[in-house]
Structures are given as structure tokens and as C-alpha cells.
Amino acid sequence: MELNKYVLLLGADQYLRERAISGARQVTNFPIWTASLNAKINKNRYFDYNLEADPKDEKGLMIAINNQKQNGWFPEAIIPLNDWTLKVAHKLNNKLGLNYMPDGVIDSCRDKAKMKFKFLDNSVPTPDFRLIENEAELLISLEEIGYPAIIKPYDFGGSGGVYLLSNKQDAIENYRKSKNVIRKHGNDFGIDGSKFIVEKYIRSEEEISIEVACYKDNFKVIAVTEKYLTPEPRFAEIGHLVPSHRSNNKSLKEIAINACKSLNISMGLAHVEIKIKDNKFWVIEVGARPGGDGIMDIVERVFKINPYKVHVASYLNIDPFEFLPTHLESIxxxxxxxxxxxxxxxxxxxxxxxxxxxxxxxxxxxxxxxxxxxxxxxxxxxxxxxxxxxxxxxxxxxxxxxxxxxxxxxxxxxxxxxxxxx
The missing domain is CATH 3.90.1170 (Aldehyde Oxidoreductase; domain 3)
Incomplete structure (x- = not known):
């Protein structure tokens, strides 16, 4: 039986990632599917079809994919659009013989300790850090790193569980708060949360994110975004602006690209977060997926190109640099x-x-x-x-x-x- 093909977007039904559907449409004629629990009851009509499965559940997705294979359908690509679906998409693409990045890339992008060791090995500037599993290790790490410092779950995102540590007392208190965040949200997002990163705090309001197009051995910065955070001691993201006045800073772009190279990201968009202090750059982390919070939407508004098109193309083994302009001019x-x-x-x-x-x-x-x-x-x-x-x-x-x-x-x-x- 000849199978009909479709593109499966995981996470595109998440709020502020809907433009991924438009980007996919611009690069392929295959039907665009997604996956969601209770898909029949809460059908998302933006998509051509909804698999009845949790997009974070590898086993459930495989069952749903095999069920549709019996009906004559098979995915051409499974494309992750947020942190929570990266590992699932990687494993499924591997098992189904579809396009995927080398083993270990996704682990390095989800495990902040592995990520930072990769940075160090490749001379990518990042704050001093320690990986800890208990309160005793926390206090030893702080003696070595010094205050102020930041604590965060090693495999979470979205500023969840991130706290400022200014002294021993609030270090212990905020470590417990960070663990409570994991207890509250861990099962929902399929994270382990047993270990935490303690890193030196770069005290500065200057923080940016950089969207990098990655395909095989080629890299290109698409946009530099100014990031707005709540005041200390909290670090919730409350706004983003494109383009940044730093968009032409060559050193900044080189560091972002080197961060992606250090992690061997060879497909799709990468989201690089950088702190700036005294004209020095510090890479905080990299996500092997498009930036969230509607950043892709505002990039599209000012540069007139849908960044999701780049992400989808690379998973379909289409070179995105064939349609990316050499120079992106903001309107x-x-x-x-x-x-x-x-x-x-x-x-x-x-x-x-x-x-x-x-x-x-x-x-x-x-x-x-x-x-x-x-x-x-x-x-x-x-x-x-x-x-x-x-x-x-x-x-x-x-x-x-x-x-x-x-x-x-x-x-x-x-x-x-x-x-x-x-």
C-alpha cells in the first residue's frame, strides 16, 4: 500500500506558536497535522488532522502514528516546536527512519549542565556553574562560586524555578522553592528535575535572545531580540522587542553561532539567550527550537519572513539558505x-x-x-x-x-x- 505523507508539528497548538502552521504551508504541500489529547472533543481546526495523543508522550504518539499507518498515512517529518517535545520528536524520527540530528544533541540542549560543559570545551563564554543534587552540595557550590548566584532546574525552561541567591538563608529557602516548582509542573512537562544548576549571577538588565538558522554546517543569525524581565529577585520574561539596537554587533552574532556549533545543532532554528555586562557577553543557554512568547511573530512582522519556514524546511531536508535573504532589512x-x-x-x-x-x-x-x-x-x-x-x-x-x-x-x-x- 502506498502511504500518504504528512508533516507532524509538535507544539504548534501552543499559544503564540500558531504561525508555525503558516510557515509549514510555505515550504510544503503535505498536510499539516498536530497531536493533542482529547483531539475529537477539543478539535483544533487550524490543522488538517489531530492525532489523539499527548505531544510529550512518545509511546502514545507511536501508537497514534501506527494507527494512522493502517489508514494509509505516514509522517514525512516530525518537528518539535518547544522544549517539551524535543526529545520525543528526536526519538520518533530516529525510530521511523526520518530526518533527525545526531544522538546527544538534544540531550545537550535539554540538560543545562551538559550544555555548559560543551560551552566550556568550545570557548563559549558562560557564567561559572555547578550541578547539585542536595542542600549540602548547594552550600559547597556557593562557597566556590560566591554570591549572588542563580539556581534553576537543570532540565526545565520558561524561567520556571529560577531564583536569586543572595545569602545562605535565602539560598536554602529558594532551593526549596525551586524544588516545589518541579513538584508542581514536573509531570505536566515530562521533566526529571532531580538536579539543579547553580551559576554565578550576571547582575545586569541587559539581556537578549538571538534566533539562529542552522542547517548542516551553515549558520545564520535571523534576528536579535531585546528581552525584558521582572526586577530582581524574580526573572520572569515580560516582553520582547525586535530588532535590537545591537543587531549589527558582529561579535555578538559570532558568539551565538559558536554556541550552536558547540552543541552540534544541525537542523532548524536555535534560540540563544545571552546576558551583557560591561560590554562582555555571557551565553546563558540555547534551545534547539524556535523562540517562544511570540518572538517568531514579531520577527515575521518586521523582516517579512516567517522563521518557522526555516525550521520546518530543515527537518524536511530542504536547505533553508536557498530562500533566506543574504541581508534581512527591518521595516x-x-x-x-x-x-x-x-x-x-x-x-x-x-x-x-x-x-x-x-x-x-x-x-x-x-x-x-x-x-x-x-x-x-x-x-x-x-x-x-x-x-x-x-x-x-x-x-x-x-x-x-x-x-x-x-x-x-x-x-x-x-x-x-x-x-x-x-
């Missing part, structure tokens, strides 16, 4: 910022009748009666705004934060109460 500046109410119970939500001219879209996903947590990671958001200016900024503008705070204050009415966690 303006775009940003995405997240709405955040004051902590407490949301008692009312009022969308303004008029919005600032820079606002391209606004979406509130919080509901009346929700409890708004303090911002610690991507989970603690109430909505999002997309912004656009028909000009470039020669500095790191505060406008995305000003506008998101202004609208958040207008939209949310909150009763400030202490949440009972018992």
Missing part, C-alpha cells in the same frame, strides 16, 4: 509584552474602548475570579499585547513595559488578598 520595530495585574483575586475585567496607536492586538486570557500570582514565570500572565512602531530604536526602549503596565491597570480590578495554599 520597523515590533514587540510583544505581557499583561500583569496586581496580585490578588481579579474582580473585574474592562477592555478599553480605545487603545494606544502602537497596539496591534490585545488578548486577555484571565477570567474574573482568577487569582493573580506574582510574576515568576510564563504561567503568571493575564494577557498579551502586540506592538509596532514604524521606526527603529537606537537604545533599549521602555515603551513595551510602559504600555503593558498602563493597559494592565486599566483592564484589571483586583482584590488584594493572601492566597491560602493549604
Amino acid at each position: 520597523g520595530t515590533a514587540a510583544i509584552a505581557f499583561l500583569k495585574s496586581e496580585p490578588g483575586i481579579i474582580r473585574d475585567i474592562q477592555i478599553p474602548d480605545t487603545l494606544p496607536k502602537e497596539v496591534e492586538s490585545l488578548w486577555v486570557h484571565a477570567k474574573i475570579g482568577d487569582y493573580s500570582e506574582e510574576a515568576t514565570c510564563w504561567k503568571d500572565r493575564e494577557g498579551v499585547i502586540e506592538l509596532y512602531w514604524d521606526k527603529m530604536f537606537e537604545y533599549k526602549t521602555k515603551e513595551p513595559l510602559v504600555l503593558s503596565e498602563f493597559l494592565s491597570q486599566q483592564i484589571f480590578s483586583v482584590e488584594k488578598v493572601v492566597k491560602n495554599y493549604v
Whole structure:
């Protein structure tokens, strides 16, 4: 029986990654499928078909794929779009004889300790770090590294479980908090969370991310993005802006590309996060997948190319450098910022009748009666705004934060109460 082919996107149904479908459509005529639990009940109609499986569950996906093989369908490529689906897609592509990266690449991109050792072996600048498994190792590591430091789960993402350590007392307290984050979210995202990274804190508000196109031995920086975080001691991402005023910094681009080379990333987009202090660059981590939080959308808005097209093409063994322009010229500046109410119970939500001219879209996903947590990671958001200016900024503008705070204050009415966690 001749099998019909399809492209399986894992994670494209996640909020702010929907444009992956458009990117895939631009590079292939194969039907675009996804996977989700309860696909028949909560059918996602953007896709041509929905496999009835958890996109993070290798066994469940294999069963669903084999069931569809009996119906005459077989994947041409299985493409991961977030951290949680990287290992699953890699294993399935390997077992099914599809295109995949060398063994060990995905492990190095999901295990922050392995990643940082690769950086050190290849002279990629990264903060001093230790891998720890218990409180005793934590305290020994801090004696060696010194304060301030950062603690984070070795295989999580999205700023989850990331805390600042300023002294011995809050080191112990925040280590326990980080472990609680794993207990809360570990099963949902299929992470181990038994070990933690302790690294020297680079105290600076200057942080960027760089999107790098990778295919075999070729690499190209597509965009440099300014990143906005909550103030210390929390590090939740609250906004992104493209293009950065640092976009023409050759040293910065070289470091990002060398970080990808050190991990042997040979397919798709890589998301490189870098801290900057005193004109020195420090690679924090690299994800072997497109950047999240709608970064791909704002890159597309200003550069007129859908970055997901690059990612999908490489998994289909199509050279993306054949359609990537030599030079990407921005037509303006775009940003995405997240709405955040004051902590407490949301008692009312009022969308303004008029919005600032820079606002391209606004979406509130919080509901009346929700409890708004303090911002610690991507989970603690109430909505999002997309912004656009028909000009470039020669500095790191505060406008995305000003506008998101202004609208958040207008939209949310909150009763400030202490949440009972018992």
C-alpha cells in the first residue's frame, strides 16, 4: 500500500506558536497535522488532522502514528516546536527512519549542565556553574562560586524555578522553592528535575535572545531580540522587542553561532539567550527550537519572513539558505509584552474602548475570579499585547513595559488578598 505523507508539528497548538502552521504551508504541500489529547472533543481546526495523543508522550504518539499507518498515512517529518517535545520528536524520527540530528544533541540542549560543559570545551563564554543534587552540595557550590548566584532546574525552561541567591538563608529557602516548582509542573512537562544548576549571577538588565538558522554546517543569525524581565529577585520574561539596537554587533552574532556549533545543532532554528555586562557577553543557554512568547511573530512582522519556514524546511531536508535573504532589512520595530495585574483575586475585567496607536492586538486570557500570582514565570500572565512602531530604536526602549503596565491597570480590578495554599 502506498502511504500518504504528512508533516507532524509538535507544539504548534501552543499559544503564540500558531504561525508555525503558516510557515509549514510555505515550504510544503503535505498536510499539516498536530497531536493533542482529547483531539475529537477539543478539535483544533487550524490543522488538517489531530492525532489523539499527548505531544510529550512518545509511546502514545507511536501508537497514534501506527494507527494512522493502517489508514494509509505516514509522517514525512516530525518537528518539535518547544522544549517539551524535543526529545520525543528526536526519538520518533530516529525510530521511523526520518530526518533527525545526531544522538546527544538534544540531550545537550535539554540538560543545562551538559550544555555548559560543551560551552566550556568550545570557548563559549558562560557564567561559572555547578550541578547539585542536595542542600549540602548547594552550600559547597556557593562557597566556590560566591554570591549572588542563580539556581534553576537543570532540565526545565520558561524561567520556571529560577531564583536569586543572595545569602545562605535565602539560598536554602529558594532551593526549596525551586524544588516545589518541579513538584508542581514536573509531570505536566515530562521533566526529571532531580538536579539543579547553580551559576554565578550576571547582575545586569541587559539581556537578549538571538534566533539562529542552522542547517548542516551553515549558520545564520535571523534576528536579535531585546528581552525584558521582572526586577530582581524574580526573572520572569515580560516582553520582547525586535530588532535590537545591537543587531549589527558582529561579535555578538559570532558568539551565538559558536554556541550552536558547540552543541552540534544541525537542523532548524536555535534560540540563544545571552546576558551583557560591561560590554562582555555571557551565553546563558540555547534551545534547539524556535523562540517562544511570540518572538517568531514579531520577527515575521518586521523582516517579512516567517522563521518557522526555516525550521520546518530543515527537518524536511530542504536547505533553508536557498530562500533566506543574504541581508534581512527591518521595516520597523515590533514587540510583544505581557499583561500583569496586581496580585490578588481579579474582580473585574474592562477592555478599553480605545487603545494606544502602537497596539496591534490585545488578548486577555484571565477570567474574573482568577487569582493573580506574582510574576515568576510564563504561567503568571493575564494577557498579551502586540506592538509596532514604524521606526527603529537606537537604545533599549521602555515603551513595551510602559504600555503593558498602563493597559494592565486599566483592564484589571483586583482584590488584594493572601492566597491560602493549604
